[in-house]
Amino acid sequence: MSSERIKVLTGNDLLTGDVTWWTGNGWSKAVDDAVAVGDNAETIAAAEQSAQRVVGAYAIDAMRDEHGLRPKHIKERIRALGPTVRLDLSLRPNDPSATAWIA
């Protein structure tokens, strides 16, 4: 299983507050859609915030493998999924492996 460590950009949708991930040409609620931003995080964040498409954007470390993208820190994994105590409100309400993905 090969994996790579990358930097991805995340923020919140200005209108809805939803957690969003930079896909390269827009924002997605699905963390697996995030792309590596390398050293361009600040530039992209500034442009997207100016354009009113995102608020509070910042870069995080994550690991990508064939299963998808997994943020390095638990806080970002909780942001990506939803509250662990209300999985019914998360992005994966019917996924029994969701809690294990967070831990």
Place this chain on the structure above:
Amino acid sequence: MYQYDTYDQAMVDSRVSEFTDQVARRLSGALTEDQFKPLRLKNGLYLQLHAYMLRVAIPYGTLDSRQMRMLGDIADRYDRGYGHFTTRQNIQYNWIKLEDAPAILADLATVGMHAIQTSGNCIRNTTADHFAGAAADEVADPRPYAELLRQWSTFHPEFDYLPRKFKVAIIGSETDRAAMKLHDIGIQVVRNQAGETGLRVHVGGGMGRTPMIAPVIRDWLPPLQMISYLEACLRVYNRHGRRDNKYKARIKILVHEIGADEYRRQVEEEFAHILTLGLEPPPAELERIKAQFADPAFDPAAPQAIDLSDPDFALWVDQNVHAHKAPGYGIVTISLKPTGGIPGDASADQIRLIADLARDHSFDELRVTHAQNVVLPHVKRSDLHAIWQKLDAAGLATPNLDLIGDIIACPGLDYCSLANARSIPLAQKISQRFADIGRQRELGELKLKISGCINACGHHHAGHIGVLGVDRKGLENYQLLFGGSEGADTSLGAIIGPGFTEDGLVDAIETATNLYLAQRTGDERFLDTFRRIGSAPFKEAIYG
């Protein structure tokens, strides 16, 4: 309870209009986020882990059924069907959209509610004893003073940009049910030997990363000088409070660093000057407010004796119904801590049920407690069984008031962007470990409080057992504290030793409670036994 006059309503309506315009300008780009952020915070709107979070003010924890029903309707209409009652007697919604915020505030305004100054570096919601106006041990109902403070502090132009947030609590009895000494300003209504009513003022308390117990700054203050005196306290703070370091900006740091005597001296100097300015509201204003907090028309024939043959009902009455000053009445605490549940959360349906119970059985009045429960303050004992049956059917009748299952927990890393660790799953595990109510009652009064970070929104410093979640090399870890207390015997908990994993923490708490049971004498609470025998036996039992 307080009813808005035309001025109050006009101010809230105007604020809604102003914020609606501010949101529109944010969405159009006319305001940047840096410009907008302080404005939205002053209207209680945070950007949190998953969405915007709105904190609605419940002044000194008091509301009526119409307002409570609106809170339930907002949960359904704009959020995801539930709300979270907080340790400052407010309610929070976790899934708010910015585009909906003006409409929510407009809805709140129709029932005399708002989210003004529930965040930001300003004077926040003044909290009070949740048994105010009902408990037998009261010198005077603190809420009229809290209402006067609310009117004074809302939109106060001089204190709109303080060095940091400012929190006031007020109680009206020797029994401290509001953690008064752990606030920036704590006020106690007292009576002297001549029978006169006065105020004792504590300044410089707080929790967070440097917890402190507020010293008495003024032992006796005539109530009709309260506003002038608080003005002086705030002016000295505003003048000298640090603005260069967010972590040293609270008034507790100022009082600690210059000393209580010097702080008092400066306040008295400012106070003497302010008295010459005539800032104090006329006595008639306090009397007008007091009149709205008059006792309801208690039924003098309400029976004290009730049928307690149902053991589950009897248990709930014994644990969750507090003695009332009026014969035949009781103060009901509705536990929002079901076994394994999320402390302080209530569904929209539960909120509306509670509203109906208040309307039908409590003179249309409710309280939110800082322990994240809800109180029906004036209930006829003869109505208790009918109320209990409805609460039980809705999962709101857990008989655990002030027991280990009555856990205070902040939202933690499941919801809060400031948190280092999750608090709610830990609360759920502890609740399940101690699920047996018989066991909880055997342990007796045991206030367990969990914070997910050093900001201490879960009041862990004041827990008989306190838990602080930390980030230990990227993993959640939990520090255990013993010996805190929020009552008249206020004390700060001490860390017992190295931190634990979530499961390890639950085991450690069980070990500690087993030791307490083995060591207690007489009717000692856990807190009393810990204070008597010290931490060494607990450390040995837990760490070996």
